[in-house]
Amino acid sequence: MPSIADQVRKAAPAIDTVVSEYCAGYMNHISTTSSAVDLQAEVEFVRDLLLNAGASPRAVATLCEGLLSELAPLIAQQSQSSTAAKKLDQALVIGSQRDIASSVGLFGGNVDIDSVGGRKIDSRVDKKKLEKAERKIQAKLEKRAMKTVEYEASKLLNAPTDEDYDKFFMEINPLMLGGAAQGKSKDIKIDNFDLYVGAGKRILSDTSLTLAYGHRYGLIGQNGIGKSTLLRALSRRELAVPKHITILHVEQEVTGDDTLALQSVLDADVWRKHLLLDQDRITKQLVELEAKAGELEGNPETEEERKAIESERSELDSMLSEVYAKLSEMESDKAESRAASILAGLGFSAAQQMNPTKSFSGGWRMRLALARALFCKPDLLLLDEPSNMLDVPSITFLSHYLQGYPSTVLVVSHDRAFLNEVATDIIHQHSERLDYYKNSNFDLFYATREERRKNLKREYENQMAYRKHLQTFIDKFRYNAAKSQEAQSRIKKLEKLPILEPPEEDQTLTFRFPQVEKLSPPIIQLENVSFAYSTGRTIISAVDMDVQLDSRIALVGANGSGKTTLLKVLTGQVNPTSGMVSRNARLRIGYFAQHHIDAMDLNLNAVAWMAKNWPGKSEEEYRRHLGAFGITGTLGLQKMQLLSGGQKSRVAFACLGLNNPHILVLDEPSNHLDTAGLDALAEAIDKFEGGVLMVSHDVTMISRTSKQLWVCEEGKVLKYPGTIEQYKQDILAKADEAGVVQKH
CATH class of the missing domain: 3.40.50.300 (P-loop containing nucleotide triphosphate hydrolases)
Known part of the structure; x- marks a missing residue:
């Protein structure tokens, strides 16, 4: 059976080691005590520590169940063989430890470990180490509470349904017309955040994201490293994107129903859709009031009612004018031609644009999702592997379209040709961080990164050779009286050298197809x-x-x-x-x-x-x-x-x-x-x-x-x-x- 320390580390592999080691040591101490302790309370204390440090709730729950079942009979057996006095002393020690550990945020006020219950007792706890560990844990947790974004798997998978898409859109992208967003920078800068997904798996650590308005960023990295998760976090504003910046994320295919393809694209601009509905509703109300006023015309007994109708009509006229102004500002009259043009570029014929969305296959519905996003013209457009759902003509149209896109684009893609044509900058996600390559398409990024890697490797190898040279001299003359001063000098030099990490090696794969037996043509x-x-x-x-x-x-x-x-x-x-x-x-x-x-x-x-x-x-x-x-x-x-x-x-x-x-x-x-x-x-x-x-x-x-x-x-x-x-x-x-x- 794994040791208790191993169980704790396995349950919380991604959290700070200060926390995990503290919890492991604490539970080891509990397992060796011969006193009568409240095991449930001790396990709950460790559980709270791990959860606050960012561990997976499911993994921690499993750990706690295992600890309770494993330690309960062990502690009961130890406690039966100990004396009453010994039980009391050790219970006081353990109680004092937990009181201390409850002191700061996680742990509470201060407790004198040397004095519990009004008398001096012998403690087996290293007070200085414990206090140092507490300070480190508290600092880490305070920092993490300010900057951590953590997702449960269900949150990632549960995208908005058709029923609440409009509500989701309007919450994520509040309507700002009439210059409400003028003068506000549309650059995005999010500093010092961590990003987790699923069972405590950390994707990004103490990272900053910087997106300059109008630039087109290619986000690249190995499969499974969390690129799509970063896009989802941005699209749901789980990361602090300013409210005046509109966002759209092309992630899931359009749900098939009786809505025509062209209308589906037009409906993607939810604010326009709702303004048009308001226009129809107000116009209908005005027609009804006009008819009602006509019926009352010439009847002196209905003067008050006619005044009320006139007041209501005036209010509706004002509301309708406001709706007209908003629709005019968003150029609603040009929307249909623009939507049709985007659909045509993505391969939809004029006849197909008038087909219901349910008549299209999954790949074509993904194109509809892309068309909807392009139609909305968000300030931040997020695309996840767009070329996977497109053919060469459609990719050619999309890359050409994006080259003239006036706002910010962040696209995840492995298509080098597409990135070479579209990207103005490359962001490389790896090792829980983001590296930026400005003014680079994929080819420039690849060449620059390779040059960086060679330089880092050369620097690392040179330092290793120098370290080896110093160490050889030290080992040879450490105990030589005549050379001891020189050996000491080299020891100091060795200690002052910065610690360099070996540069990352690229993941390499090799596919091998078998040799071919010759055949006579024709094949x-x-x-x-x-x-x-x-x-x-x-x-x-x-x-x-x-x-x-x-x-x-x-x-x-x-x-x-x-x-x-x-x-x-x-x-x-x-x-x-x-x-x-x-x-x-x-x-x-x-x-x-x-x-x-x-x-x-x-x-x-x-x-x-x-x-x-x-x-x-x-x-x-x-x-x-x-x-x-x-x-x-x-x-x-x-x-x-x-x-x-x-x-x-x-x-x-x-x-x-x-x-x-x-x-x-x-x-x-x-x-x-x-x-x-x-x-x-x-x-x-x-x-x-x-x-x-x-x-x-x-x-x-x-x-x-x-x-x-x-x-x-x-x-x-x-x-x-x-x-x-x-x-x-x-x-x-x-x-x-x-x-x-x-x-x-």
Whole structure:
């Protein structure tokens, strides 16, 4: 059984060590006492200490239950074997300790540990150490009470529902018109805060967040480090964002109902929506009053009633004028055209804009959520992996749109090309802190950080060498009378050297696909292939394409243009409506599905799942194979539901290689991967000796791995003569001609 100290540390790993060590020592002392103590009270005292220090309530509750059940019989046994006098003395000692520990904030006034109950007793407590510990604990807790933001998991997951979205919006973003916010700075500076999530897990420690108005920040860092949590904290004003700064966070997809797509975007501006409702209500009341006044006209007996109606009408006229002024100030008359333009840029045709939101799939509803945020033009726009839900044309529109966005943008993304185009500054979240790289896109950040890391490493290594040199001399001549003075001088030099921490090493991943058995061409060939659903809607038409062992093909186009359908025809998952598909008889294909997680049995671990679907290997072979994709140690033996999205993707990539494929067919492989995973995948594809056909929206991945670009558009699949960058320029040119690209 773990020691009591180990149990305390395990229950509260993230709190200040002064508190955890004090509690561990205190409970150890309780466990060895032979006096009759109130164990429940002692455990509750330790519980309060841990909770106030920021420990997880659930973990502390479990700890306290364990301590009570473990210590109760032990203390009872010790107490039976002790004398009454000894019991009394030790009870007084313990009582005095708890009185002292209750003295300051957590602990209360001052108690003389040397004198309890009017007489001198022998104390086994080191009074100076105890007082020092108390002062440290109190200072830490006072500081933390002022700056800590802590979230329970349920608070993070429970986003506003449709019913209270309007209320939530108006609370977060109070209406400020008529110059109410003029003259107030829209820069954001939040100093010295801690950020926790879930069971006491600290994400940021003593950190400052600075966002200059009008800058576009790319927030980057490894998966699972807490970037999305920081965005949620800002969006709910759990961090001290000034009230006059409006905030919108694109996090969840729009709920499907009968609201038209265009109207859903218009309704996103809740204040405009409510002002329009007020306008309709007041106008209706005025019409009713006008009719009532007409009925009373010419009747002298109703003079008083007519005066009351006139007074009410005057008041309503004044209210209506105020509503008109507010709507005019927010340019309400231009709202519909602006909303339609944003939707068009994100891929919604004029017909789709008039469809109900419930008719769209999850990916399209996420686009609606993005359109709603862009339409509202908040002072602080928060975007969490926006490129994951968009195709290349929509990403191109979004990046172009944001380049002219007048307010502040904070975007979490692993898409390097997107960050290079959008970001004016980079914030790197790591090691519970935020590092700022001003006037940097992703490439500049990467180069600057690498240079910083090399300099820190060089400085660290130089100091280590110097320390070693000094220590060698000291060890050699410490007891040499002739050299003792020089040895003492070097000891002083060694003590004065600043303590340097070794620089952080970047997380590195390596993916390895197996070697490829050679095949004679043709490998896969499509001739005049078409596919249509039973409803008669044609998805792809008259496609001619071939895939060879040296192919590196990227397939791009708008969502819904038939890219995934083409992959399914190529792999034989569906049969073409017309045309011919030829495949080499010995061909093996490794297929990575866009929604690969849906096909996994998350109740199994990765090894068991692979053994079930690709039998024939030993557990050690499966674990070794997973290790080639970064699933090392015990990760392969954990239930897959406990793995992160990126780790699940790595398991899926590992499965691709189990049948030694000749061709890799990848549908959106970059989703869920962080920078290290994207680098590993690109390098693995580059080294793979077979063919690769990939659907992707990640421009950097396409640039690094593909030699040919094919475009799905209006049912056609055609080879594009230029690069992915030229394709993006063509998209912008077409959008400009259609009037979709607009000034802000």
